[in-house]
Amino acid sequence: xxxxxxxxxxxxxxxxxxxxxxxxxxxxxxxxxxxxxxxxxxxxxxxxxxxxxxxxxxxxxxxxxxxxxxxxxxxxxxxxxxxxxxxxxxxxxxxxxxxxxxxxxxxxxxxxxxxxxxxxxxxxxxxxxxxxxxxxxxxxxxxxxxxxxxxxxxxxxxxxxxxxxxxxxxxxxxxxxxxxxxxxxxxxxxxxxxxxxxxxxxxxxxxxxxxxxxxxxxxxxxxxxxxxxxxxxxxxxxxxxxxxxxxxxxxxxxxxxxxxxxxxxxxxxxxxxxxxxxxxxxxxxxxxxxxxxxxxxxxxxx
Numbered sequence: 001x002x003x004x005x006x007x008x009x010x011x012x013x014x015x016x017x018x019x020x021x022x023x024x025x026x027x028x029x030x031x032x033x034x035x036x037x038x039x040x041x042x043x044x045x046x047x048x049x050x051x052x053x054x055x056x057x058x059x060x061x062x063x064x065x066x067x068x069x070x071x072x073x074x075x076x077x078x079x080x081x082x083x084x085x086x087x088x089x090x091x092x093x094x095x096x097x098x099x100x101x102x103x104x105x106x107x108x109x110x111x112x113x114x115x116x117x118x119x120x121x122x123x124x125x126x127x128x129x130x131x132x133x134x135x136x137x138x139x140x141x142x143x144x145x146x147x148x149x150x151x152x153x154x155x156x157x158x159x160x161x162x163x164x165x166x167x168x169x170x171x172x173x174x175x176x177x178x179x180x181x182x183x184x185x186x187x188x189x190x191x192x193x194x195x196x197x198x199x200x201x202x203x204x205x206x207x208x209x210x211x212x213x214x215x216x217x218x219x220x221x222x223x224x225x226x227x228x229x230x231x232x233x234x235x236x237x238x239x240x241x242x243x244x245x246x247x248x249x250x251x252x253x254x255x256x257x258x259x260x261x262x263x264x265x266x267x268x269x270x271x272x273x274x275x276x277x278x279x280x281x282x283x284x285x286x287x288x289x290x291x292x293x294x295x296x297x298x299x300x301x302x
Contacts, residue, residue, distance in 0.1 A: 009053045016040045016084070023071045023080065026063055028128070029266050030220045031275060032071030032301075037079040043086055044186065048160040051184075054079065056158050061301055062184050064130030065105060068137075068222050068298045073272045076301065083132075087186065092116060096192055097151065102132030102185040106139070109190070114200045118192030120149055122203040126211045128223060132185040137297070138172045142207055147172040151189040158182050175227050175297055216259045220266035222298040225279065232292050238262040241282055244289040251277040276300075 010017050021038035024030055041047035054060065059078025063069060088103035090112050098118065100109050106124040109131060113121035123144040127134060134146045135153055150167040157163065157180070171178040226237045233240075241261040249256055250267075252274030257263035264278055283294050 010037070010050075013039065013041075013046060013050065016042055016046065020075075021080075023076065026080070026082065027066035027069050027071060027222075028220060029070055029222050029270075029275065031073070031266060031270060031272055033073045033075055033272075035076040035078070035080040039079055039081050040084050041081065041087075042084050044156075044162075047081075047083075047156065047184070048162075050079075050081075051156070051158055051160045054158075060158075060182070062132065064103065064133040065128060067128040068133065068224075069301055070222055070272065070275055070298055071301045081184070093189060096194065098190045098192065099187060100131050100190065101187045102130060102135075104131045106130065106134055110204065113192055114197055114204065117194055117197050117200070119195035119200050119203075120144075120192045121190070122200060122207055125204045126207050131188055135185055135188060136177065136179070137175045138177050139175070142210070145172070147177075149190045149192065151191050153179075153188040154186045155179070155183040156186055157184075162186070174230055214260060216257045216263050216265070219257075220270075221257070221263050224262050224297045225264045226262055226282075226294040227297045229292050229294060236262075237294065240286055240290060240292060240294075244286045245282050249278070249281065251275075251281070254278040256282075 016039060018038040019036065020034045022034050023032035039050055041050060060081060061076070061078065062081045083103040085103070087101040090098065090100045090104050090109065093099050096118065098109065098113060106127040106129050110121045110124035123140065123142050126141050127139050129139060133139065135150065138146050140146065147167065152164055152166045154162065154164050165179070228237045238261040245256065253267040253270035254274035254277070255265050255267050256278070257265050264275060266275070279296070286292055286294055
């Protein structure tokens with residue numbers, strides 16, 4: 001990369017900043033164009049400096065594992081930030097408390113908890129994301145959510161100020177929280193309960209088997225496309241989609257999984273437009289047939 005031909009403001013980050021960088025390989029859908037700027041801060045100091053250089057109105061998107069995002073095929077006119085491995089550290093604060101960087105994979109936190117005889121984290125073994133994304137959308141499955149184990153989160157705002165926010169001050173909803181959208185999560189502390197390791201591992205094994213049976217794996221998908229419409233009905237969204245949308249519905253290479261109707265798949269080389277058409281088609285058909293308005297669980301980055 002020839003840094004000279006790009007914005008001189010970012011010269012100091014020459015080893016961790018990329019321009020016109022492809023986003024395709026950064027997300028599970030394997031869809032997307034290029035980002036004007038792709039930044040992998042090596043440490044907190046670099047992240048603070050970067051945010052101070054960027055104007056507050058400049059668009060920034062933070063990506064974790066990329067398991068629930070859909071990027072446009074056009075240029076992302078802003079900066080995509082992916083925290084480096086230095087934000088993926090994990091340790092015990094005391095016998096019941098774990099500190100984890102926001103880049104830690106959910107399944108890694110579950111494994112670390114089991115190794116230290118801490119229960120309550122088993123459900124994380126089935127969530128394909130990172131701690132940061134899990135907090136942002138209050139991820140959950142099998143009756144447990146992030147809010148059930150979170151003690152506090154450390155974050156940084158667009159001014160480069162580091163904040164510590166107790167869980168009691170956060171309003172969590174179904175796949176949502178009220179924290180400001182422009183906060184970048186750095187780390188979090190979690191509470192567990194002492195338990196026997198073999199019991200914890202058995203529970204993880206049971207949950208993974210349940211997931212494997214119900215959901216498609218090892219494919220290009222963003223996971224659950226829509227939230228369950230819990231305020232409108234007790235029914236699961238996959239059931240509603242299956243009854244409302246014709247079998248084998250497809251736009252380009254964007255298709256609905258045969259195994260789980262709420263999982264949309266990039267069969268080969270689907271575009272953003274293909275996937276967006278499929279999403280809108282399903283929303284419209286469900287609305288017309290049932291009167292239910294579906295809300296997205298995946299994040300559209302436009």
